[in-house]
Amino acid sequence: MRDQIGHIPRQIAAKLARYMDAGSLLVEGSLAGAKGSYDCPIDLRLFGPSDREKKEELVNQLRRDRLPLDAIVQRAREEKQRQVEELKKLKAAQKSGKVATGSGRQWDPNSSQTYASSQSSGTGQPVQTVDDIIETSQRINPREMGQIVEKFGAGEEALSKMPMADFPSRLSTKLLPYQRQALFWLQAQENPKLPPKGSIDSVQMWKRNPRDASLFTNIATNYSIRNQEPTLASGGILADDMGLGKTLEMIALVISDPLEKGPTLIVSPLGVMSNWSTQIAHHVDPDHSLKVLTYHGSSKKQMTAEEMAAYDIIITTYGTLSTEYLPKNTREPLPVPREHGLFSTKWRRVILDEGHHIRNPSAKSSLACSGLLARSRWVLTGTPIINSLKDLYSLVRFLRLSGGLQRLEIFNGVLIRPLNQGSQEASLLLQALMGTICLRRKKEMSFVDLRLPELSEYIHRVEFLPHEKEKYDALQAEAKGLLDNVKNKEGPSKSEGSYCHLLEILLRLRQVCNHWKLCGDRVTSLLKDLETSKVVDLTPENRKALQDMLQLSIDSHEDCPICLEPLHDPVITACAHSFGYACIEKVIETQQRCPMCRAEPLEIDSLVRPAIEHGESAENEADIDIETTSSKIEALIKILKASRAKEGNKVVIFSQWTSFLNIVQRQIEEEGWKFARIDGKMRANQRDASLTALSDDPECRILLASLAVCNVGLNLVAANHVILADSWWAPSIEDQAVDRVHRLGQTKPTTVWRLVVDGSIEDRVLDIQADKRKLMMTAFQEKVNKRAGAKKHARLGDIEKLLA
Numbered sequence: 001m002r003d004q005i006g007h008i009p010r011q012i013a014a015k016l017a018r019y020m021d022a023g024s025l026l027v028e029g030s031l032a033g034a035k036g037s038y039d040c041p042i043d044l045r046l047f048g049p050s051d052r053e054k055k056e057e058l059v060n061q062l063r064r065d066r067l068p069l070d071a072i073v074q075r076a077r078e079e080k081q082r083q084v085e086e087l088k089k090l091k092a093a094q095k096s097g098k099v100a101t102g103s104g105r106q107w108d109p110n111s112s113q114t115y116a117s118s119q120s121s122g123t124g125q126p127v128q129t130v131d132d133i134i135e136t137s138q139r140i141n142p143r144e145m146g147q148i149v150e151k152f153g154a155g156e157e158a159l160s161k162m163p164m165a166d167f168p169s170r171l172s173t174k175l176l177p178y179q180r181q182a183l184f185w186l187q188a189q190e191n192p193k194l195p196p197k198g199s200i201d202s203v204q205m206w207k208r209n210p211r212d213a214s215l216f217t218n219i220a221t222n223y224s225i226r227n228q229e230p231t232l233a234s235g236g237i238l239a240d241d242m243g244l245g246k247t248l249e250m251i252a253l254v255i256s257d258p259l260e261k262g263p264t265l266i267v268s269p270l271g272v273m274s275n276w277s278t279q280i281a282h283h284v285d286p287d288h289s290l291k292v293l294t295y296h297g298s299s300k301k302q303m304t305a306e307e308m309a310a311y312d313i314i315i316t317t318y319g320t321l322s323t324e325y326l327p328k329n330t331r332e333p334l335p336v337p338r339e340h341g342l343f344s345t346k347w348r349r350v351i352l353d354e355g356h357h358i359r360n361p362s363a364k365s366s367l368a369c370s371g372l373l374a375r376s377r378w379v380l381t382g383t384p385i386i387n388s389l390k391d392l393y394s395l396v397r398f399l400r401l402s403g404g405l406q407r408l409e410i411f412n413g414v415l416i417r418p419l420n421q422g423s424q425e426a427s428l429l430l431q432a433l434m435g436t437i438c439l440r441r442k443k444e445m446s447f448v449d450l451r452l453p454e455l456s457e458y459i460h461r462v463e464f465l466p467h468e469k470e471k472y473d474a475l476q477a478e479a480k481g482l483l484d485n486v487k488n489k490e491g492p493s494k495s496e497g498s499y500c501h502l503l504e505i506l507l508r509l510r511q512v513c514n515h516w517k518l519c520g521d522r523v524t525s526l527l528k529d530l531e532t533s534k535v536v537d538l539t540p541e542n543r544k545a546l547q548d549m550l551q552l553s554i555d556s557h558e559d560c561p562i563c564l565e566p567l568h569d570p571v572i573t574a575c576a577h578s579f580g581y582a583c584i585e586k587v588i589e590t591q592q593r594c595p596m597c598r599a600e601p602l603e604i605d606s607l608v609r610p611a612i613e614h615g616e617s618a619e620n621e622a623d624i625d626i627e628t629t630s631s632k633i634e635a636l637i638k639i640l641k642a643s644r645a646k647e648g649n650k651v652v653i654f655s656q657w658t659s660f661l662n663i664v665q666r667q668i669e670e671e672g673w674k675f676a677r678i679d680g681k682m683r684a685n686q687r688d689a690s691l692t693a694l695s696d697d698p699e700c701r702i703l704l705a706s707l708a709v710c711n712v713g714l715n716l717v718a719a720n721h722v723i724l725a726d727s728w729w730a731p732s733i734e735d736q737a738v739d740r741v742h743r744l745g746q747t748k749p750t751t752v753w754r755l756v757v758d759g760s761i762e763d764r765v766l767d768i769q770a771d772k773r774k775l776m777m778t779a780f781q782e783k784v785n786k787r788a789g790a791k792k793h794a795r796l797g798d799i800e801k802l803l804a
Contacts, residue, residue: 005040015065016044024048024058028413031222034215045417075421130642130751137458137753159439160447170255170288178441178448179249182240185439186253190349190376192232204436205403205429206230218403220414220429231402235349235377237395239440242382242736243743244448247279250351250380255284259312262348266315267369269354270296271709274684276315276353295342296320305337305345316342318357318365325368326582331589336373346373355379358398359391361408363568364582370398382736384438389416399437443743455742457752459766462635464757471519472512472760479505503552506761513757514660514726515630534599535574538606546572547611553578554610561596562587571607575599581607629667632755636723637667639753643721644673644701648748650694650719654707654737655726661704664725668702675702680709694718707737716740720748725755727765 007013019025025046032041046067048058062069165184167175175183195201197213209215217224240246254264266276277292284290290312295303300320308314324341326333336343350372352358358366377399385391393411404410415433418426434440443450464472482502511518536542550572560567562583569581577596579587584595585604593600636653643649655661658679668675674697676690693700695718703719719741724734742750756762 005035008044015067019058019061024054028417030410030413033222034209034217034224045413047417078422128638128642129645130639133460133639133642133753134458137460140457140459140754156445156447159441159445165256168252168256170285171252171283172285173248173283175248175252176245179245179252182238182249182439182441183252183256186236186238186249186378187256189236189437190234190253190257192234194229194232202432202436204232204401205405205432206232218405220433221404221410223404231400233377233399233401233437234375235379235399236436237355237379237381237384237399237438239381239384239438241440241442242739243745244441244443244450245744246380246382247276247353248283250378251280251283254313254349255288255290257348259290262346262375263308263311264313264349264351265342265347265372265374266313266351266353267318267321268315268352269357270317270319271684271687272353272714273315273317274688276313280313302340303344304340308345314342318368321372322364322368325371326364331586333367333371336371343372346375348374349376349378350374351378351380352398353380355381355395355398356383356391359394360568361390361394361397362563362582363580365569366394366398370400382739384440389419396433396437401437405433450744452742452744452746453749455738455750455752457738457754459754459756460635460639461756461758462631464760465631468512468516468631471516472509475505475509475512475519476761479509504549507548507552509761510726510765511657511660513760513762514632514655514657515663517630517663518657518659534597536576538574538608542574543608544611546574546576546608549576550578550608550610571609573599573602574606574608632725632757633663633667635755636664636725637671639721639723640668640671640673640702648698649721650701650703651721651723652703652705652716652719652741653723653725654705654734656707657726658706660725661706665704668704673702674699675704676700677704678709678714679704679706691715705737707733714740715743715745717743717745717747720746720750722750722752723755724752727754727756727762 008016016025016027020027025048028045028047030043030045032043049055059069059072159181162181163184164177164180165187167180168183192203194206194216195203195208197208198210199208200210201207202219205218205220206216207219209217212226215224215226216230218230238246238249240249268276273294273296277294280290280292291310292313292315293308293311295314295316297320321342324343334343337346338344350369352369358369360366379395379398384395390408393408393416396411397406397408400406405414415426415430419430441448443452479502482505486502508519536546538546550570553572554567554570558567558578560570560580560583561577562579567578567580570578571581571584572578573584573594575594575597577594584607587595588602588604592602594602640651643651653661653664655664658681661677661679665675665677676693678687678690682690690703691714694703694716703716705716707724722738722741724737727734738750738752754766756766
């Protein structure tokens with residue numbers, strides 16, 4: 001907490017100092033108990049290199065200096081024992097003829113498969129039924145209950161026994177029992193109470209000393225205070241599974257609280273902002289209607305705190321909030337409270353819809369949300385953790401938990417690092433933390449009793465047509481050659497162009513799996529221009545090429561080279577370097593040069609943003625010829641024909657490339673089928689019209705949907721078949737898209753088809769998704785080495801696996 005509490009004994013400090021100065025050891029200290037009058041118990045954790053030779057050399061040096069090695073010796077024994085056990089299991093599985101695949105994989109990747117034919121059925125051939133296609137597909141269950149919120153939150157039995165709140169009289173919609181339980185929890189979280197004297201319970205990690213009632217200790221950080229009560233956070237994380245009614249539960253909370261206490265601020269993505277006003281009008285009794293204001297866009301006026309207090313609910317977007325937090329041409333946020341705007345008042349509560357948008361702690365939207373004044377703070381998200389446990393830290397900081405966890409270095413030392421080392425104590429602390437701030441129920445839990453129809457998911461494998469295989473093999477050979485060049489060249493300037501070209505070819509490999517017409521050469525042409533000139537002119541063609549390059553960085557999970565964190569609010573310069581907007585904005589204010597190549601002049605207005613706000617790939621205006629088909633198009637049309645054989649079936653086709661949706665659209669129009677479409681270029685009223693057509697028009701049985709736009713905030717229960725035309729790197733994006741169909745209100749069994757070209761890069765993408773679903777493999781991994789070169793080397797290792 002930035003208080004000096006004493007000194008490490010001179011003898012130990014002298015031994016550790018030279019290791020710390022040399023950078024061979026990272027030393028992290030944490031309190032191990034209450035501070036005494038003359039001494040204070042602390043734990044020192046020593047982190048060293050993972051390279052085997054360097055580790056052994058360091059261990060020998062530590063041994064010579066007589067520093068404690070008990071922990072590392074014990075860990076080595078446990079690791080050796082674990083390897084022995086895994087080897088025994090593998091041998092037993094091989095002996096029985098089965099391959100152990102782990103809980104995250106429900107199929108045997110080495111088993112023989114029956115592949116779907118990639119040839120056109122032709123006229124006169126009987127149309128296959130859905131059952132016929134299922135016979136040639138692979139049943140999977142890609143989801144698992146092993147996410148952090150399930151593993152470390154409250155168990156199903158405890159959740160089922162939660163008390164219920166009274167039904168709010170102002171609500172017109174009947175709450176289901178589990179929703180009334182959620183309302184009780186929400187109300188209790190807004191009014192937390194410290195443990196009474198003599199209690200051994202903890203509240204928000206704070207525990208009262210049973211022998212000294214004036215002493216409170218935080219069980220996570222061991223930070224103690226005496227003769228004063230710790231500040232408790234009001235609010236929490238509502239992480240109910242998608243489709244269980246988080247919006248309704250929060251509306252019930254708002255109207256169950258006396259409205260004169262102040263307005264509620266709802267912050268949401270632009271695409272779902274209108275959903276809140278619609279849902280409020282639908283669920284609230286008309287006799288007790290709420291005053292709702294949508295605060296967004298150029299038409300909004302500057303409002304004072306008194307003017308905002310006239311409303312019950314104000315709805316805004318993350319973009320609007322970020323703009324007000326750090327107005328244009330200002331380097332630092334203005335003091336709070338202010339005279340006008342969202343930072344002029346202390347809100348009764350702030351609700352972050354799709355709250356994982358603030359998972360990057362250094363992003364402007366995250367800082368803006370944390371800077372709001374509010375009595376209560378809520379995060380709504382079905383995915384509190386997407387990439388790492390650091391995502392959870394941003395939510396903890398927003399909630400303003402006290403005791404030290406709101407500081408990243410303490411959160412890192414108490415939870416992230418120990419969990420990465422397999423600490424049982426840290427696992428228990430995380431369980432206690434999730435239990436105190438998060439409520440998470442799954443659709444599969446028996447007490448939720450949604451009685452949803454069955455969800456069946458299949459991998460439908462197709463084989464390349466000969467001309468597609470030829471194109472793919474040529475691209476793959478080129479990618480392998482470039483990979484060797486990048487690995488062998490020294491210095492970032494020498495390999496940077498080849499690395500960008502390598503990422504571009506990876507994109508083309510994925511696109512040729514859908515349709516070879518998607519493969520363009522804009523990026524390649526741009527890279528050639530950059531070899532002769534550091535900066536390209538921002539012509540419309542070059543701007544599109546830069547957007548393609550930026551999307552490559554986004555899809556490849558590149559880091560911002562300034563803060564070394566995942567790209568946040570990504571932009572690209574005319575010299576083709578990608579940054580987080582907040583980071584490059586600060587650089588431009590102090591120097592008008594690119595920090596990577598020193599190109600100038602660099603101005604805010606010259607930064608290029610993604611093609612579409614939601615991150616869809618830039619549009620590729622391919623010359624579409626419906627006579628020129630692809631194996632995946634043929635498989636897709638085959639599934640559509642099979643589903644249409646039964647009256648009432650409706651299909652949503654998801655793709656991350658709007659250019660591929662264009663090709664599919666031409667094929668559907670050729671068949672004479674009625675369809676609707678949703679993508680990021682459509683206005684809100686156009687999207688609403690498409691949703692209405694899918695829901696109400698019996699002839700409209702197909703929806704073409706951009707995966708990036710449709711993974712949140714939409715109700716697609718009118719459909720009962722989902723086709724995932726291409727695989728997204730982050731499996732949670734696909735899961736959310738599927739849950740738009742398989743959710744409360746769905747009355748038909750739901751079938752999901754994942755189209756995968758056999759033996760292609762798409763197979764490796766599935767493996768990446770499986771790894772991302774494994775909690776201990778991803779969510780607890782924290783990058784200790786912050787050097788950009790080391791990260792790039794690790795990414796090259798991943799690319800090498802993709803091209804294997």
